[in-house]
Structure formats: C-alpha cells, structure tokens
Amino acid sequence: MKEKWKFFIMTVAFLGCFYLPVELLPFRNPVFEALALVRWYAREHVLLCLVPAFLIAGAISVFISQASVIKYFGAKANKFLSYGVASISGTILAVCSCTVLPIFSGIYKRGAGLGPAAAFLYSGPAINVLAIILTARILGWQLGLARVICSVIFSIVVGLLMHIIFLKEERLERDAGELLAGEEDTSRSLLQDALYFSSMVGFLVFANWARPQTGDHGIWNFIYGAKWYLSAGFLVLTALMLASWFRKDERTEWVSSSWYFAKQIMPYLFIGVLIAGLLLGSPGGEGIIPSWVIENAVGGNSLASNFFASIAGAFMYFATLTEVPILQGLIGAGMGKGPALALLLAGPALSLPNMLVIRKVIGTKKTAVYVSLVVIMATISGIIFGNIVN
Amino acid sequence: MKIEILGPGCPNCKKLYENVQQALSNTGKDAEVVKVIDILKITEYGVMMTPGLAIDGEVRSVGKVLTVEEIKTLIQ
Numbered sequence: 001m002k003e004k005w006k007f008f009i010m011t012v013a014f015l016g017c018f019y020l021p022v023e024l025l026p027f028r029n030p031v032f033e034a035l036a037l038v039r040w041y042a043r044e045h046v047l048l049c050l051v052p053a054f055l056i057a058g059a060i061s062v063f064i065s066q067a068s069v070i071k072y073f074g075a076k077a078n079k080f081l082s083y084g085v086a087s088i089s090g091t092i093l094a095v096c097s098c099t100v101l102p103i104f105s106g107i108y109k110r111g112a113g114l115g116p117a118a119a120f121l122y123s124g125p126a127i128n129v130l131a132i133i134l135t136a137r138i139l140g141w142q143l144g145l146a147r148v149i150c151s152v153i154f155s156i157v158v159g160l161l162m163h164i165i166f167l168k169e170e171r172l173e174r175d176a177g178e179l180l181a182g183e184e185d186t187s188r189s190l191l192q193d194a195l196y197f198s199s200m201v202g203f204l205v206f207a208n209w210a211r212p213q214t215g216d217h218g219i220w221n222f223i224y225g226a227k228w229y230l231s232a233g234f235l236v237l238t239a240l241m242l243a244s245w246f247r248k249d250e251r252t253e254w255v256s257s258s259w260y261f262a263k264q265i266m267p268y269l270f271i272g273v274l275i276a277g278l279l280l281g282s283p284g285g286e287g288i289i290p291s292w293v294i295e296n297a298v299g300g301n302s303l304a305s306n307f308f309a310s311i312a313g314a315f316m317y318f319a320t321l322t323e324v325p326i327l328q329g330l331i332g333a334g335m336g337k338g339p340a341l342a343l344l345l346a347g348p349a350l351s352l353p354n355m356l357v358i359r360k361v362i363g364t365k366k367t368a369v370y371v372s373l374v375v376i377m378a379t380i381s382g383i384i385f386g387n388i389v390n
Numbered sequence: 391m392k393i394e395i396l397g398p399g400c401p402n403c404k405k406l407y408e409n410v411q412q413a414l415s416n417t418g419k420d421a422e423v424v425k426v427i428d429i430l431k432i433t434e435y436g437v438m439m440t441p442g443l444a445i446d447g448e449v450r451s452v453g454k455v456l457t458v459e460e461i462k463t464l465i466q
Contacts, residue, residue: 102439110436
C-alpha cells in the first residue's frame with residue numbers, strides 16, 4: 001500500500017510538471033527558467049527516455065548474473081581479462097553508486113589487485129547505462145559517445161598506471177581470498193539475454209529518433225517517418241520474449257527493481273533540474289549566474305577551462321544523473337564542448353565523499369595519485385574533444 | 391545468535407535490516423542484529439555485492455534483499 005502511494009505521488013508530480021502553466025507567472029527569469037526547464041524534461045524526456053531507461057537498468061540488475069562478472073576479478077583471474085571486464089562492467093554492475101565501493105574494495109584487497117580495482121572504480125559510475133542514455137539524449141550523441149569511449153580507455157589506462165606506479169608496495173599488502181557474489185543463474189542462454197536487451201534498447205533508440213534536418217531525404221528521413229512502427233515492433237518483441245523466457249518471479253522482481261531505481265533517482269533529478277534551471281537558466285535563457293561568468297571560467301577550449309572543469313567535477317558530488325541537467329545549463333550559458341566532456345569524465349567518478357572512502361581502502365598516497373591521474377586525463381581528453389568538435 | 395547485515399548503508403541494506411527484524415519477531419527468536427557499515431569489514435567477509443547477511447560470522451547470502459520467509463528458514 002505504501003508503495004502505491006509513492007507511485008501515486010510521483011505520477012501526480014509528473015502530471016503537474018507536464019501541464020505547468022509557466023506563461024501565467026507574474027515573475028519571469030530565473031524562476032521562470034527553472035520551471036520551464038522542469039516542464040521541458042517532463043514533456044520530452046520522462047515517458048520515452050527515462051521510463052524505458054529505468055526498465056533497462058532494472059532488467060540488467062535482475063536478469064544478468066552479477067556473479068558471472070565478478071569471477072573475472074578474482075586473484076587467479078587472467079590479468080588481461082580483468083582489465084577488460086573492469087573497464088566495461090560498470091554498465092552491468094554499477095547502476096547505483098553504493099555498489100561500486102564494496103566491489104572496488106573486494107577487488108583490491110582479495111582479488112585481482114590495485115590495477116583492475118582502479119579500472120573498475122573509474123568505469124563503474126562513468127558508464128552506467130542510465131547515465132549514457134540520458135547524456136546522449138539531452139547533451140547530444142557526440143558527447144554521449146565520447147563519454148563512453150573515453151571512459152573505457154581511461155579506466156584501462158588509469159588502472160595500468162596505478163599498477164605500475166605502486167608495483168612494489170602492492171606485492172606486500174595483498175591477501176588473496178574468496179570473493180562472494182551470490183550464485184550464478186543459468187536458466188537462459190547469453191544469446192537470449194542479449195536479444196532481450198537489444199530489443200529494449202531498440203525501442204528506446206527508435207522512440208527517441210530525432211527529426212532529420214530539413215532537406216535531408218533518404219534513410220534518416222525514412223526511419224523518422226516509420227519510427228512509431230519500428231518502436232511498436234520492438235515493444236511487441238520485448239513483450240513476447242518476456243512472456244516466454246522469463247519466470248513469473250523474475251518478472252515481478254524486474255518491475256520492483258525498476259521501480260526501486262525510479263524511486264532512488266527521480267526526486268534528485270527533479271531537484272537537480274530545478275537548481276540547474278534556477279542558477280544557469282534553460283538553453284537560450286539566463287539564470288541567476290550571468291553567462292559571462294561561465295564563459296570566462298569554462299568557455300572556449302583552453303587548457304585553463306578544461307582544467308577548471310575537471311577539478312570542479314572531481315570534488316563536486318553529483319547525485320546519479322544530475323550531472324546531465326547541470327551540464328546542459330552550463331553549455332547553454334556558454335561552456336565549451338571540451339570542458340563539458342572534461343567535467344563529465346571527472347565528475348560522476350569522483351567526489352569528496354567517495355574520495356574519503358577510497359582513502360580508507362587504499363591509503364592517502366594512492367588516492368592522491370588516482371585523483372590526479374583522473375583530473376589530468378580528463379583535462380587532456382577535453383582539449384582533444386573540443387578540437388575535434390570545433 | 392548474531393546476525394550481521396553487511397552494507398554501506400544503501401536503501402537495500404535498510405530493507406534487509408527491517409526484514410530481519412520482522413522475521414525475528416514473527417518466529418519469536420532472540421538474536422543480536424548488527425549493521426556492519428565499515429567497508430573494510432565487509433571486504434574481510436569477502437562480500438562484493440551488498441547487502442550481505444552473516445549469521446554467527448558465516449556469510450549466508452550476498453547481493454540480495456532476502457524476504458522475511460527466506461530469513462526465517464535461514465535462522466531456524
């Protein structure tokens with residue numbers, strides 16, 4: 001009953017935002033900007049983007065066996081595989097930031113060691129599936145793609161560097177032991193899981209297919225015209241697979257776990273959008289902080305802007321996904337694309353609170369080196385990306 | 391009996407804690423219930439996926455919010 005009420009409140013809040021009569025407000029900027037941004041999110045992003053994304057995240061956490069991934073982090077696991085799996089496993093394991101730290105600590109103390117642990121620590125929050133979907137949808141596919149590619153490369157490089165820098169100390173400290181991650185579930189084949197996820201992602205991609213630029217005919221325009229048929233096709237496919245391959249208790253667990261993500265993330269995202277709108281304005285409008293301040297600090301693509309964006313991102317705490325509306329506000333107010341990527345790469349992976357926990361596990365020196373590596377690499381990637389995009 | 395709930399304090403861990411309390415009061419069993427939030431202790435148990443549940447120092451469940459019924463069978 002309690003859950004039903006929460007769901008009811010959330011639905012009412014969503015409808016309230018959807019029909020928000022912002023034009024009638026007697027006062028304008030920045031409150032106007034904040035409310036307009038909230039309404040824009042409610043209209044454009046909740047039903048077609050966030051809801052399917054929560055369902056995908058829920059499906060990942062329930063249907064994919066985490067234990068089958070964790071085994072690649074054991075003390076005896078192949079080192080190449082450890083790094084490789086660590087760099088991409090964030091999509092599967094780390095939908096919530098509170099799962100990252102125990103896994104990190106486990107890999108470091110009892111498993112494959114500092115290198116793979118650092119690789120996982122970085123990639124985990126950086127490439128979780130919700131963050132990628134929302135980044136690509138709101139900030140554009142270039143930034144979304146750059147975020148994924150850089151995060152994967154970063155995590156391997158950071159991991160290897162940490163391993164090399166602390167080679168000597170590491171040999172003394174480790175006590176290899178068993179890693180517990182629950183039992184493996186093998187009621188479906190990998191192919192079935194893959195097909196199921198592809199079909200959900202297919203729905204998400206086609207339902208959000210953007211209108212091509214005018215005068216552009218051919219394949220993109222054709223897809224745009226047929227997007228609802230394509231999305232519906234994928235939806236039916238998903239439903240069929242769900243009905244025939246999954247047990248009833250798995251389906252129930254899927255719904256409850258998706259609902260769990262929505263409950264965790266929506267309130268923070270709502271507040272994040274509101275604050276971003278208030279401080280930075282929606283695209284084309286100004287918030288409390290004037291655009292010239294932002295343009296001076298992180299405009300263009302200079303070394304200073306990229307560095308400033310990385311440092312600010314590294315220390316600031318972003319609740320899951322709130323980095324997206326904040327960056328959108330910053331870009332609208334004149335932030336360059338390069339610094340935007342730098343902030344995306346250093347931001348969600350690091351924050352002051354999580355640095356303190358990391359320090360407890362690996363000590364002050366290693367934490368300092370890890371943070372510096374991330375900041376330096378984020379700065380460099382920002383500069384490179386800024387140059388490519390311009 | 392000593393029941394430890396291993397997890398850094400995310401909502402799942404809190405839910406597991408509530409379920410344990412519920413299972414105890416349903417069965418009328420008496421046990422000391424401890425929340426272990428220290429990440430180093432959690433790692434010592436070898437637990438990677440939280441929340442974990444340990445009974446008398448032995449890990450019995452990992453990465454799962456056990457239902458009240460499941461906990462009852464574990465503590466009986």
